[in-house]
Amino acid sequence: MNAVNPLASGERLFISGNEAVARGAWGAGCKVMAAYPGTPATEILEYASRMPEMYSEWSVNEKVSLEICIGASLAGSRALCAMKHVGLNVASDALMTQTLIGVGGGLVIAVADDVGLSSSQNEQDSRFWGRFAHVPVLEPSDAQEAYDLTRFAFDLSEQFDTPVILRMTTRICHVKGVVGTSQRRAHNSGVGFSKDPARLVMIPTNAKHRIPLMYQREEKLQRFSEESELNLLKDGSDNRIGFVTSGPVYMHLQEAYPEAPILKLGMSYPVPIGKIRDLASRVEQLVVAEEVEPILEGEIKAAGVRVLGKEILPRIGELAPQALRPAIGRLLGEAPSVEEPVPGHPLADVPEVKVPPPPPGSSLFPRPPTMCVACPHLGIYYCLSKIRNKAISGDIGCYTLGAGHPWNALDTTICMGASMGVAHGLDKGRTDVDKDQKIIAVIGDSTFMHMGMQGLLDITYNRGNVTILLLDNRAVGMTGGQDNPGSGRDIHGKESPRINFAKLCEALGVKPERIHEVNPYELPILFKALREEVKVDDTSVIITNQPCVLVDFYAAKPPFRVEDDKCTGCKNCLDVGCPAIYVTRRETVVKPNGKEKELAFVRIESSACTGCNLCPSTCGPDAIVPVENFIRH
Ligand code: SF4
Ligand code: SF4
Ligand code: SF4
Structure with missing residues (x-):
């Protein structure tokens, strides 16, 4: 263990790709790192924040984080900003002009594509930005390369006076491997x-100049790129098919086709067409295996090299071995075709494979994402479900889960901050059919900022x-509870100025009498504020003020339980959506009017209940009562 830095250096460590990027930046003498949390890249900055030689900060968005790193680079220091793929959409305004001015100290943009959409609103291919901004793209294929390429990216940046994009994917970010690390280099x-x-x-x-x-x-x-060893041919004895690939697909190809020649592009832009042409001349068939878009494929074809790609491989999701084998097997004549060939297709006997088969483990019992026990957002959606004739535009965060069962509340979710503009558009664009519709926007504190x-x-x-519901839960909940200007703490947990949302909204033009701060666990007060404000012909903001249950200062109270003999099975408490409440038995009864009604009798898992007091206020018969003499361990 390094005596100065608590993080080891010059050792072999079992770490994730995200940690490898943070350590690689540290090893390269990086001085400034900035990010906005976003899965799958969040942990890069969390690891970096533990390295005292580097300044690190949570920025309010990705554009700001890139601008900070541009400034640090111009000041002569090495800088890295990290973000998920949609973050680079936000930061691109800065990138597209920064590419013209060049760098001082090395400037690296680590962007993580959520291939397979494990936690994102879309699937994007950040390699496009390399072409658009005319900057190099490096693609690690495992954690060791994430470390090595991060270190190298700073040198490349300074050598060519350019920002460098380090394109990660979810698999690279999260999968761990043994990584050899080095001492921190001084950069001056x-x-x-x-x-x-x-x-x-x-x-x-x-x-212009x-x-x-x-x-x-x-x-x-x-x-x-043509000369670099980053773009390396791994030779093979089976010349029936040669592959061009980048990122984690290289590992998948090695597993599925260990004897095939593979040109692995550690630097996937600019494309080394000469090396690709050379491989094409040595194999019977060239296939480009790339996640997500057919970018290399298009450029290789434009160069006049015959290659197959997305005609046979899936265009969405990961190209894991189970996605590669059916397509390549058919190409090799190893799997009989069960589909009709595409008429006139150059591979008329090779049916198209559009969607990858489910990954291993997908036979597990499906568990839809849901909010935590006692989440402060539960009461919001419970109240919203009682408002009629409404349209709700949602946003990106835990509260997006309000689109699911039992709330089914959100009518739109587009991108960070879009709830505001979309709601405004729903209001201004409404037709006579919707003239009385109440327009509501739901947004979290971090997304609002x-x-x-x-x-x-x-x-x-x-x-x-x-009517805007600004859900201030004092954290970036969805990505693990990171701090932000609303939490009053910086990335190191030190006290920072805490934004006053009521004053901020007033400064943004909302009338003071239209701004309400409420406790979302007090359902009658919350519902009254909501019901009154949706009737007002003006913009209102209702700010909820209770923290995410996962933050360290959340204080649980004694839990509740259900008295079985009092529970009428009315199901009201189930509409809260708290996972601590579960159904023990269902019954169908016939009402006096002849209609059938389903009853659900419930209990509360007291060891999970945090005593938030939401569900008791939904229970008419007072069947939900405190657990006596409860001791929380
Ligand atoms: S992490 Fe926090 S905000 Fe997100 S669902 Fe859980 S309690 Fe709610
Ligand atoms: S609200 Fe009360 S009576 Fe109705 S199901 Fe829940 S515990 Fe039973
Ligand atoms: S009081 Fe009810 S809503 Fe709150 S945590 Fe307990 S079971 Fe869930």
Whole structure:
């Protein structure tokens, strides 16, 4: 163990790709790291924050995190910002001009694509940004490469005066492997911030001169890519098929086709077409295996090289061995076709495989995502379910789970902060059919600060009529409870100024009398505020003020239980959606009017119940009572 830094260096460690990136940045002498939490990349910064030699911060969004790193780079230091794939959409405004000015200290953007959508609203391929911004893309295929390529990315950045994209995927981020680490290198550019308006002030006259330099840089990178050992041919004895691949698919191919030649692109942009052409000349058939989009495939075909790709391989999800084998097996004539061939297709006897088969373990009992026991959002959705004739635009966070059972509450969810603009559009675009519809937006504290504030400003500026539920749970709940300006703590848990949401909303144009702060566990008060504000022809904000149950300062209270003989099976408490409440028996009865009614008799798992007091207030017969003499361990 390193005596100065509690994190080991110069050792072999069993770590995830995310930790490897943080350690690789540390080893490269990186000084500044910034991120907004987002699965699957969140842990990169969490690990980095434990390394005292680096400044690290949770930024309010990905664009800000990139801008911080641009500034640090221009100041002469090495900097890395980390984000999930949709984060780079947000940060792209900065990237698309930053690529013109170049770097001071090395600048690395670690972006993680959620291939397979384990925790995202879409599936995107961040390699496109390399083409769009004319910057190199590095792709590790395991945790060791995540470490090595992160270190190398800083050198590449400085050598070619360019930001570098490190493209990760969920598998690389989360899967652990043995990683050999090195000591931290000192990085000293020798110069501080160097004033150079012609390079750094991107007005049209200056930018025009920078664009040709960017293209020259891209050409140099192209030559580098052709010569670099990052793009390595693993030779094989079976020349029936050769593969071009990048990222974790390399490992899957090695497992499924160990004898096949594989050109592994550690630097997947610019594309080393010469090396690909060379491999094509040595094999009977060239296949490009890439997650997600057919980017390499299109570029290889445009270069006149005959290659197969998404005609035979799935376009969504991971290219794990079980996705590769059926398609490649058919190509090799090893699996008989059961589908009709595509007429006129160059491989008329090879049926298309569009969707990968389920991964191993998918036969497990399905467990839909749900909110935690006593989540402060439960009462919100319980109350919303009682409001009629409404449209609810949701946002990205734990409260997106309100779209599921039993609440089925959300009508839209698009992207970070979109609840505001979408609600405003639903209001302004309403037709006579919806003239009395109540427009409601639901957004969390962190998402509001990330990208929602601007939407609220737009609503008030344009005299909109939206009831906004701002769910302040004092954490970025969905990604594990990271701090933000609403929690009053920084990434190290130290006290920071805590934003006052009521004042912030007032500053954004909401009338003070239309702003209410409520305890979401007090259902009568919450419901009254909601019912009154949806009737008002103005913009209102209802701020809930109770923390996520997973934050360290959440205080559980004595739990509740159900008195069996009092429970009438009315099911009201089930509408709260708390996972601690479970059904013990169902019965169907016939009402006096002849209609059937289903009853569900319930109990509470007292060891899980935190005594939040939500469900007792939904129980008419007072069947939910405190557990006496309970001792919480
Ligand atoms: S993590 Fe927190 S905010 Fe998210 S569902 Fe659980 S309690 Fe609710
Ligand atoms: S609300 Fe009360 S009476 Fe109704 S099912 Fe729940 S515990 Fe039983
Ligand atoms: S009081 Fe009810 S809603 Fe709250 S945690 Fe316990 S069972 Fe869940």
